[in-house]
Amino acid sequence: MIFRETEHKLYHELASTYDLYYSRIFNYQEFYDKIAPILEENGVKSILEVACGTGRLMEILEEHSYIVTGLDLSQDMLNIARKRVKGDLIQQDMRRINLENRYDAIVSLGSSFTYIQSDEDVEDTLRGFYTHLNADGVLIFDCFDKDRLSTASHGKWDAESQSFDDLTITRKSMSSGWNQDDGTWLVDWEWTIQNNDDTKTVFEQQKLKAHTFKYLEKKLREVGFTDIEKQDTRRLLIKAVRTD
Ligand SMILES: C[S@@+](CC[C@H](N)C(=O)[O-])C[C@H]1O[C@@H](n2cnc3c(N)ncnc32)[C@H](O)[C@@H]1O
Structure with a gap:
């Protein structure tokens, strides 16, 4: 398997540039404020943050006492996150997540899902999210909205x-x-x-790549998610629950 298409310079040789520059493009406090009510409503304690990048959201989640594990494809991004957060950091591809633990929530923000492009990759990624959630666990992720x-x-x-x-x-x-x-x-x-x-x-x-809500809703249902909702934001922000 070739990972070339996701080995972006921006997240490797420019990881420290990304960290600085995007701290002014993304408002991580706003990311947190959007998801905080969902985490609270669902009684979340443990979180897997997928494509956690340099750990800026993870740091805010930890400040609010969540137990967070970060996962990212880029070791260069994780090396920067290491200086910022306490939780475990794991270098893995989100299309093939393979972890021993299960989590109360999986969170992936900053449009990282833009790199999940083929039907097969969407299905594998969402199945991986599903199998790494506890029963009643909640998935929250965003991406560009094709609509x-x-x-x-x-x-x-x-x-x-x-x-x-x-x-x-x-x-x-x-x-x-x-x-x-x-x-x-x-x-x-x-x-x-x-x-x-x-x-x-x-x-x-x-x-x-941008996706429509209709497409992702169908793919989420196929792997077993229910209570699938589109939150009201500029980006497509989706919440779904593993109920079994
Ligand atoms: C736009 S950045 C977002 C990072 C972080 N969530 C933020 O908001 O700053 C995209 C991140 O996705 C990661 N990424 C890209 N493809 C990935 C994959 N297949 N599996 C895991 N992480 C991936 C990159 O390494 C990068 O850290």
Whole structure:
């Protein structure tokens, strides 16, 4: 099995750049605020955070006394998370999760599900989520919403810079038009990291994918999930329960 399509530079050689830059793009406190009522309603104590990245949400969950295990494909991302969180960190592919423990909740935010693209991968990933939940365990994950994709900035370069002490990170990005049939699109990124006299530039093209709620609901039902709900957010945020 080749993992090449998910071995992204952004999560390997640029892991520390991701950590800084996305701390300004994503509002992790808002992520927490969205899921906190669901965790409370379901009496959750233990959480598996899938694609936990550099551990920024995991850190907030731990501050609220949840026992959290983080899982990510990238050891480079986990190495940064290690400095931030107490819980176990496991390097695994979410399409083939294989752990001894079961959890009260599985959480995966930040649109990491965009990398789960074929029917087979969607089925394997959701089955893995199901089998690693306790009875009445709750799954919460987000992804790009195929019903709400915008074509506004396609085909044009966008540039944005963020400054951090002695470091400036510039992200130039351009999206291809998205394929309306399968919900995929290509994004070209050019990252420039400037540190005093030193400048490094890294290019990467990634293939992203959006899903519809209807499609994911069907796939969730097929592996046994019930109480499947779409939460009201900009991204497609889905809650589902393992009831058996
Ligand atoms: C956009 S980042 C989100 C990280 C974190 N959840 C956050 O919100 O900052 C996507 C993450 O998914 C991870 N990832 C991509 N494909 C994966 C896979 N097949 N299995 C596990 N993690 C994966 C990447 O290594 C990266 O950490």
